Amino acid sequence: MTEPISLYCRDNERPDAPVLLLLHGLAENGRSFDALLDAGLDARFRVLTPDLRGRGKSPRPEWGYSLEEHCQDLLALLDRLNIKQVYIAGHSFGGLLGLYVAHHHPHRVHGLAMIDVAHQLHPMSPLFLILQIDRLGKWFPSEEKYLLSLRAMPFMTSWDERMRAVFLEDVVRSEAGPLWVLTQKHHVLQAGTDILRIPAHTWRQYALQFNGPALLLSATEPFMMAQPMVPVRHMLALAALAPNGTHLMIPGNHTTMLYGNGARVIADKLIRKFLPFRKQSVDNRQQADPTALAATAR
DSSP states (O other), X not given: OOOOOOOOEEEOOOTTSOEEEEEOOTTXXXXXXXXXXXXXXXXXXXXXXXXXXXXXXXXXXXSXXXXXXHHHHHHHHHHHTTOOOEEEEEETHHHHHHHHHHHHOGGGEEEEEEESOOSSOOTXXXXXXXXXXXXXXXXXXXXXXXXXXXXXXXXXXSOOTHHHHHHHTTEEEOTTSOEEEOSOHHHHHHHHHHHXXXXXXXXXXXXXXXXXXXXXXXXXXXXXTTBOSSOHHHHHHHHHHSTTEEEEEESSOTTGGGSHHHHHHHHHHHHHHHHHHHHHHHHHHHHHOTTHHHHHOO
């Protein structure tokens, strides 16, 4: 296993708010959550949105993209910021990474939200992934043509201008005009392959053993070829296993649900799921020890 690396991380620096760690999808970066911050998360949480290793502005080691190495990166980030516990919300790959962290380091995770991901994906998801990562490690003649190629993807059923920031976060421009996408396919595929080594029953066991508030959010619309990225029945099954699990449907598909009305609904559900639970936990500790409130309230 490689040593943890120093991740690039955006921090809205609200020191008195509960900490929410947002983990992006396999081939994305932390800017994927800009619309969720605008929809209300920024005002209610201290929000951390790191770029996972190999993506966005974080370092790009040649090897070391296992779940455990991603996990150690995140723990090192929290230690560096002197943060003991967080809520985690992860989209796609980020949701499984969040569940992995919550299982192996339960004392660091208050609650978990998994956005359109479960212990089993759609059988056609490898094909979907190939189309999603086609842009990686490529030259494009201009920013305009790069963005047009993305808007033409079959899963881009709507376009939000905040998507521009996501796709431009990990490119470098030449003086002549063309741009290069820095994120590499083989790094992303290393991470995706490591997910596959964990059998479905192990992910189910992880969910069963997580006792914090758990929120599983499914996209209402198909991703491509009239198929979802994640069948709803699999997310329902995972939510049923989690002792404090809730399943909800979110407008949009696997990608577009993070924007527009989907972003507003997700932000609202995260606030409703995590903050009341946090208040209840504080109140319970105060009843057991009246002096505890000063130590726990943030």
